[in-house]
Amino acid sequence: MAFGILFRTIIAPGTFIAPGMVSLIVYxxxxVLLILGMNWLFIGQKIYFANLHVLTWVILLVVWLIESGLLVKVHGFGHLPWSITMALIPGFVEELGMRGVVFGALRQRLRGQHARLNAFIISAVLFALLHLVNLTGENVMAVLVQMISALGGGFLFAALYERSGNLLSAMVYHFSFDYITVGMGMPGVHTSAAATPVTFIAPLVVFVIEVLIAVAVMRLGKPEHRDRLAVKMGL
Incomplete structure (x- = not known):
């Protein structure tokens, strides 16, 4: 978070969202280098990847084509590169850091009766708080909406990682979610209206849905298929 504030306010102020795509990529x-470097120096947390099944890739391709069609209908073809970039880069970087390193380290190191639940809660809350860095370029209401969405997403992304033992599964879901939700916006456009209870209805509904899906992911199916991450970690 400190690096994000430094970059946005001193290194590249006012260019982060638009036309600052280069700034976003550099940032x-x-x-990524900071995450990997700190992990190597201080934590040494192993991150688990595996390829997805062919059928999964086919389903994802269909989903991405549908999302692309909706974005083209609303904004035109020229909007797609921005949408892809704004979904792909955060989806990769945030999952690498928050699920791969943070959630993985919590799952491997926490002990006690509620260690697993605590790992989910702590990592999700940290993921939500991470979005406070966006206050350097967006208003408070927009950031609060992002934090609500991130909190629910934090539970779901962690559930996908734990069940599959494959960080790629969390990354592709994160990308798919951001591709349509972030992509429906426009570069450099931020919400400026005053916050009202209605403003938060949609994010809260999404939050509840994501938490329910996360619970289903962790509870449905055979016991040996519910926590492949723990098996890989030797827990």
Missing amino acids: KLCT
């Missing part, structure tokens, strides 16, 4: 690239 996220530096973030």
